[in-house]
Amino acid sequence: xxxxxxxxxxxxxxxxxxxxxxxxxxxxxxxxxxxxxxxxxxxxxxxxxxxxxxxxxxxxxxxxxxxxxxxxxxxxxxxxxxxxxxxxxxxxxxxxxxxxxxxxxxxxxxxxxx
Amino acid sequence: xxxxxxxxxxxxxxxxxxxxxxxxxxxxxxxxxxxxxxxxxxxxxxxxxxxxxxxxxxxxxxxxxxxxxxxxxxxxxxxxxxxxxxxxxxxxxxxxxxxxxxxxxxxxxxxxxxx
Numbered sequence: 361x362x363x364x365x366x367x368x369x370x371x372x373x374x375x376x377x378x379x380x381x382x383x384x385x386x387x388x389x390x391x392x393x394x395x396x397x398x399x400x401x402x403x404x405x406x407x408x409x410x411x412x413x414x415x416x417x418x419x420x421x422x423x424x425x426x427x428x429x430x431x432x433x434x435x436x437x438x439x440x441x442x443x444x445x446x447x448x449x450x451x452x453x454x455x456x457x458x459x460x461x462x463x464x465x466x467x468x469x470x471x472x473x474x
Numbered sequence: 475x476x477x478x479x480x481x482x483x484x485x486x487x488x489x490x491x492x493x494x495x496x497x498x499x500x501x502x503x504x505x506x507x508x509x510x511x512x513x514x515x516x517x518x519x520x521x522x523x524x525x526x527x528x529x530x531x532x533x534x535x536x537x538x539x540x541x542x543x544x545x546x547x548x549x550x551x552x553x554x555x556x557x558x559x560x561x562x563x564x565x566x567x568x569x570x571x572x573x574x575x576x577x578x579x580x581x582x583x584x585x586x587x588x589x
Contacts, residue, residue: 403478405580
């Protein structure tokens with residue numbers, strides 16, 4: 361079956377530190393990969409995506425590269441801000457037959473301290 | 475509308491009562507999904523509607539859970555005879571068909587507390 365494994369949190373960093381949140385996946389077929397972010401008290405928001413191998417998704421200073429050889433989609437940011445404090449979810453989507461639902465990782469809580 | 479709207483935002487109910495949760499998707503989005511977010515459990519898929527096709531109900535945890543989507547738009551998730559383990563945030567999302575290119579747009583969720 362399809363699954364997503366995320367780096368366990370919580371992660372606490374100082375402002376301007378470098379961030380990596382690891383994500384690996386298992387999938388049959390060729391998934392699209394996503395990072396969603398959930399700020400406190402809000403719903404999930406799409407942060408970035410990649411639909412094929414070697415694609416790089418980027419948004420708001422965050423980046424992730426679709427690595428088929430290592431089945432990974434690690435999230436990185438060079439300099440985090442306090443406003444980046446949120447829960448980050450890695451997810452995959454396989455579009456085959458009638459199956460269309462996103463499969464999510466367990467989420468990683470990030471706290472950035474001033 | 476501009477986004478996915480869910481109501482109510484919070485619901486407290488007594489064990490054994492029925493509840494209905496509503497989702498109003500983005501206009502023109504043919505696909506609609508319900509997920510459940512429980513503390514320490516991550517996001518759990520419940521049900522998926524795509525156009526006029528039969529829904530994918532494979533994620534519903536028991537026969538106390540049901541959902542319908544009227545006119546290809548608004549959806550209602552119903553939980554009968556609620557139990558304490560049903561307490562969670564119920565998230566609705568919509569997308570253009572498939573969702574592989576644009577991803578899903580999520581609502582802010584309904585926080586259900588069963589006491």
